[in-house]
Amino acid sequence: MYEWFIGWRYTRRQRGTRGRNAFVSFISLVSMLGLMLGVAVLIVVLSVMNGFQDELRHRILGVASHIEVTAQSGMLEEWPAVLDRVRRHPEVLGAAPFIQEQAMVSGNGRVQGVGVRGIEPSLERGVAQFADYLRAGSLEALQPHSYGIVLGTDLARRLAVGLGDEVTLIAPTATATLAGVMPRVRAFRVVGLFESGMYEYDSGLVLVHLRDAQALYRYGEAVSGVRLKVRDLFAAPAVVRQLAPTLPAGLWLRDWTQTHANFFRAVQLEKTMMTLILFLIVAVAAFNIVSTLVMAVQDKTADIAILRTLGASPASIMGIFVVQGTTIGVLGLAAGLALGLTIAHHLDVVVPALEHLTGATLWNKEIYFLSELPSKVLAADVLRVLTGSFVLTLLATLYPSWRASRLQPAEALRHE
Known part of the structure; x- marks a missing residue:
């Protein structure tokens, strides 16, 4: 030694x-x-x-979803039946309908492009963590036909607005008037502010009630799709393969590994x-x-x-x-x-x-x-x-x- x-x-x-x-x-x-x-x-x-x-x-999956079910046409008409069917899967913890569209939001003379998400507050808690991210107000303040809106904190700061203030949503959906074809415009009252920690969402996403989004974008009773939350997020691809045969033809199922793959x-x-x-x-x-x-x-x-x-x-x-x-x-x-x-x-x-x-x-x-x-x-x-x-x-x-x-x-x- x-x-x-x-x-x-x-x-x-x-x-x-x-x-x-x-x-x-x-x-x-x-x-x-x-x-x-x-x-x-x-x-x-x-x-x-x-x-x-x-x-x-x-953070992405706290705002996005584990799985999305959408229609090839862009509007899902029979979403209640789809919602009922996907909930039967043992790995699915929650499901909620949503509408996803684009708009311009204006406040205090400032304009910002945003993504607009129409949600059902009572169901949204089961698929996303917005309730945990709220810094002011509440999701329950989003009531049908009351035209309330929840903004990200960075977006609210950029528009210089707070709770109770009004902002204007300018939707790209056209409306024919005597003056010609005009975009659809609607005033919304700020009822909540959220901070997810993801700058992309905090500065570019707004939440409105599902019924208000349907009226603004002329969806009727349809939605963009259904969002799911599963027990194990890494099992999402397997759940998609299991759900696909049980759903009607013409639907697309995508899990988070596909929507955010790149x-x-x-x-x-x-x-x-x-x-x-x-x-x-x-x-x-x-x-x-x-x-x-x-x-x-x-x-x-x-x-x-x-x-x-x-x-x-x-x-x-x-x-x-x-x-x-x-x-x-x-x-x-x-x-x-x-x-x-x-x-x-x-x-x-x-x-x-x-x-x-x-x-x-x-x-x-x-x-x-x-x-x-x-x-x-x-x-x-x-x-x-x-x-x-x-x-x-x-x-x-x-x-x-x-x-x-x-x-x-x-x-x-x-x-x-």
């Missing part, structure tokens, strides 16, 4: 070391710091990507590419150990020759430098793990502090859709990072250690 003792002794910087010894110790420290930073950055970035993906999924694929691809790039950074830091050990072997030539003369085997010499390189790697990995987990768990403090120090905006909700930088540390990701980094470190020690084991004592002592 003397290999462990000597390897650890070579790793530590001894007091009074000067010249080449001090430089080798400095290179060892730099290699250790490189590994620490590489591992820490990799853990933080993966945690942010996990949190970003999880938070987006949660978005989530892009996030997953970005996570994969970021992981690969950062692993290359860790690899560069790990292979710095090669230069560290090469210099250590050159510096300890006389020590190697003496050990060989005293009977140390080539395997023992190789083991000494493997221990030295691995020790550098393990210390770097441990420090990187501690630093990475600390930052990942305190991003809500770190990001504002960096913004305050630099004066720059590091997280813009208008660009990233989320109002806060999320983070979610997964044990599996941390384990993969540590395992991959340790393997790279171990591989980096093999060649210099093998070269040290091949050193001949007589050749080494000739120049001493």
